[in-house]
Amino acid sequence: MPVGRQVPESQLWPGAGMHLWPSGGTSSEHAHPRGHLVYAARGVLSVHTERGTSIVPANRLTWIPAGFSHYHRAHGSTDMRILFLPAALARLVPGHPAVFMVSGLAREVLLTLTGPNQRDRDARARLRRVLVDELQEAPEQPLQLPEPRDDRLRAVAELLYEDPADNTALAELGQRVGAARAL
Structure with missing residues (x-):
């Protein structure tokens, strides 16, 4: 959006x-x-x-x-x-x-x-x-x-869209949007 x-x-x-x-x-x-x-x-x-x-x-x-x-x-x-x-x-x-x-x-x-x-x-x-x-x-x-379909991935994509220079680790971005860390 x-x-x-x-x-x-x-x-x-x-x-x-x-x-x-x-x-x-x-x-x-x-x-x-x-x-x-x-x-x-x-x-x-x-x-x-x-x-x-x-x-x-x-x-x-x-x-x-x-x-x-x-x-x-x-x-x-x-x-x-x-x-x-x-x-x-x-x-x-x-x-x-x-x-x-x-x-x-x-x-x-x-x-x-x-x-x-x-x-x-x-x-x-x-x-x-x-x-x-x-x-x-x-x-x-x-x-x-492609546009992400999963709500959590869409939220991460939105964060990166807002600030493309953000170099936050993927695990931390996942935590921000409520996604569990992959094992």
């Missing part, structure tokens, strides 16, 4: 946007009626869904299908780009959250589609198609951490 929500500086265009997040900035949990791509042009994002947490550095992007509940967290000052795909193109990418390697061409198309230099509608449609073609050629590159 997201904590310490900080509002980004945002610029939005039809079907796309740019959000400049301060380090530690976190969105609220939400879902969209359209699937979208999330890309960190600068910095690193973690994208959290019920399937797990994906780490998204600048050489990868994540796909979040329509209706998937998720939230984002910035690690370092982060320039997050979001591009919504029309249903006809969304059908061509996986029906589950996925992370892909970003080619040089895909990066430039993403930056063009999510930046202030907006092109006409037909040009944007052609560029979105090129981007989806690039994704179909890119293998999934999961940098994903």
Whole structure:
């Protein structure tokens, strides 16, 4: 669950946007009626869904299908780009959250589609198609951490999420959340 929500500086265009997040900035949990791509042009994002947490550095992007509940967290000052795909193109990418390697061409198309230099509608449609073609050629590159299912492990994960630099021994973290030490 997201904590310490900080509002980004945002610029939005039809079907796309740019959000400049301060380090530690976190969105609220939400879902969209359209699937979208999330890309960190600068910095690193973690994208959290019920399937797990994906780490998204600048050489990868994540796909979040329509209706998937998720939230984002910035690690370092982060320039997050979001591009919504029309249903006809969304059908061509996986029906589950996925992370892909970003080619040089895909990066430039993403930056063009999510930046202030907006092109006409037909040009944007052609560029979105090129981007989806690039994704179909890119293998999934999961940098994903599964969400723990056990309540005690989830509590430990939350402690570490709150303070990733915490180097407390696992046994002590277990005691804090009421877990018995393994024999």
